[in-house]
Amino acid sequence: xxxxxxxxxxxxxxxxxxxxxxxxxxxxxxxxxxxxxxxxxxxxxxxxxxxxxxxxxxxxxxxxxxxxxxxxxxxxxxxxxxxxxxxxxxxxxxxxxxxxxxxxxxxxxxxxxxxxxxxxxxxxxxxxxxxxxxxxxxxxxxxxxxxxxxxxxxxxxxxxxxxxxxxxxxxxxxxxxxxxxxxxxxxxxxxxxxxxxxxxxxxxxxxxxxxxxxxxxxxxxxxxxxxxxxxxxxxxxxxxxxxxxxxxxxxxxxxxxxxxxxxxxxxxxxxxxxxxxxxxxxxxxxxxxxxxxxxxxxxxxxxxxxxxxxxxxxxxxxxxxxxxxxxxxxxxxxxxxxx
Ligand code: F6P
Ligand code: MN
Numbered sequence: 001x002x003x004x005x006x007x008x009x010x011x012x013x014x015x016x017x018x019x020x021x022x023x024x025x026x027x028x029x030x031x032x033x034x035x036x037x038x039x040x041x042x043x044x045x046x047x048x049x050x051x052x053x054x055x056x057x058x059x060x061x062x063x064x065x066x067x068x069x070x071x072x073x074x075x076x077x078x079x080x081x082x083x084x085x086x087x088x089x090x091x092x093x094x095x096x097x098x099x100x101x102x103x104x105x106x107x108x109x110x111x112x113x114x115x116x117x118x119x120x121x122x123x124x125x126x127x128x129x130x131x132x133x134x135x136x137x138x139x140x141x142x143x144x145x146x147x148x149x150x151x152x153x154x155x156x157x158x159x160x161x162x163x164x165x166x167x168x169x170x171x172x173x174x175x176x177x178x179x180x181x182x183x184x185x186x187x188x189x190x191x192x193x194x195x196x197x198x199x200x201x202x203x204x205x206x207x208x209x210x211x212x213x214x215x216x217x218x219x220x221x222x223x224x225x226x227x228x229x230x231x232x233x234x235x236x237x238x239x240x241x242x243x244x245x246x247x248x249x250x251x252x253x254x255x256x257x258x259x260x261x262x263x264x265x266x267x268x269x270x271x272x273x274x275x276x277x278x279x280x281x282x283x284x285x286x287x288x289x290x291x292x293x294x295x296x297x298x299x300x301x302x303x304x305x306x307x308x309x310x311x312x313x314x315x316x317x318x319x320x321x322x323x324x325x326x327x328x329x330x331x332x333x334x335x336x337x338x339x
Contacts, residue, residue: 007033007169007180007189014173028085028109028134029157033169033189035079036130036161039072039116040182043128043163052123060095060311061276068122069093072115072130086111088143090310092279097310099142108139109156110148114279117160118245127164129247133283134158145310148278152303158283162247170196170254172290177254198293200321202257203238206249214265217339218298218330223261246275250284250318254291259319259327263298273297273315277307281316294324298331 011029015021042051055065073093080086081100085107089098092114100106111134118128134157135150137143159171167182169189179193205226212220226238241258243249249260262274275281285295285302295302295318305314317327 005191007171007191010178010180010191011173014175024085024107025109025157028080028083028107028111031079031083031085032076032111032132032159033161035076036167036169037182037187038075038079039130040161040163040167042068042071042075043122044167046122046125059093061092065093066116066119066122068128069116069119076113076115076130080111083107085109087137087139087141088147089113090148090278091115092276092311095311097143097145097148106140106142108137110135110137110143112148112278112283114276117247117280118243121243121245127162127243127245127248129160129162129245131160131247131280131283132158133278133286148310149307151306152277152282152285155282155286158286160247160250160283160287162251164248164251168192168251170251170287172287174286174290177287177291179254196254196291198254198288198291198320199257200292202259202320202323203236204252204256204258205238205240205323206242206253206258206260207240208242208244208262209240211265211267214267215263216266216298216331216334218327218334219261219263221330222327246280246284250288253293253319254288257320259317259323261317261327262315263317264315271313273313275313275316277302277305277312277314278310281314284316285318288318292321293319294321294328296324296328298327299335 011026051068055067055070057065059065073091082104084105087106090112113132117131133155157173162168169180177196180189181192183190225232225234229237264272281302288295297315
């Protein structure tokens with residue numbers, strides 16, 4: 001039998017190389033992963049345990065919550081608040097940062113998460129996931145909202161767990177991207193996808209075409225050229241995929257490349273995009289860039305954005321280097337023509 005590397009072994013071996021590693025981070029990650037195994041179990045049991053359907057409440061984003069949005073949020077909080085490694089948390093589902101209960105010590109890490117990404121797909125049994133982002137905080141200090149508002153390139157770790165045909169964890173600590181598959185028989189994540197790299201070119205795009213009439217000219221131009229295929233300026237045919245679960249679209253692009261666009265659109269000036277900077281764009285951008293891809297709003301690198309608000313939305317365009325750079329160049333040409 002070939003030797004299998006568990007997630008814990010992998011992390012401990014990576015941390016060994018770092019001079020100031022105390023093992024705290026490994027313990028934090030273990031707790032996080034335990035939460036994701038619990039979520040995987042609930043998602044997998046679905047209708048058998050009555051967790052599907054709407055909770056008939058709205059979250060801070062004004063979106064109707066699924067029962068599983070609430071359950072998974074609570075699983076994440078309960079797995080992390082007692083540990084002593086976490087100073088505070090922020091969840092896509094809750095207005096304000098979550099403080100650590102008084103009886104527990106406040107640790108040095110801040111954890112931000114989208115507990116169930118793609119939850120609109122849960123009732124039709126499509127892939128959903130959990131996304132998380134870890135920042136360094138101040139040990140022993142209860143964080144203010146301001147403490148979470150840090151640029152994406154300050155993240156120390158980002159990951160997501162995909163609840164699909166297999167449950168998979170994709171992780172970066174700033175030293176490449178690795179994928180782990182949950183072996184349900186032994187309850188361990190096993191390293192299965194080493195050093196994932198996004199191909200620099202690919203002819204697949206992902207966008208919600210129903211928003212076409214609201215896009216800006218550079219995005220219209222890029223998509224029009226893809227759709228024109230061999231007959232257009234690109235001289236080749238493109239394919240389209242849209243799962244409507246960010247986790248699944250990111251995972252596809254990590255494996256075979258392509259470009260994803262949830263661009264700025266002109267529907268509502270107060271909402272510059274749909275996806276959330278702190279819970280979705282930042283962690284995914286850290287992963288994508290570590291795998292050799294590029295992430296942008298069209299005009300600015302995602303990881304350079306100074307957040308103003310913990311629930312801020314941003315335009316999010318990412319994927320294969322050469323395609324994303326083309327989209328950026330269309331924005332640049334458009335803006336420098338004085339439009
Ligand atoms: O969390 C938001 C989200 O569900 C993402 O997972 C996904 O990429 C996107 O929204 C889908 O958007 P739409 O509903 O416009 O297709
Ligand atoms: Mn989401």
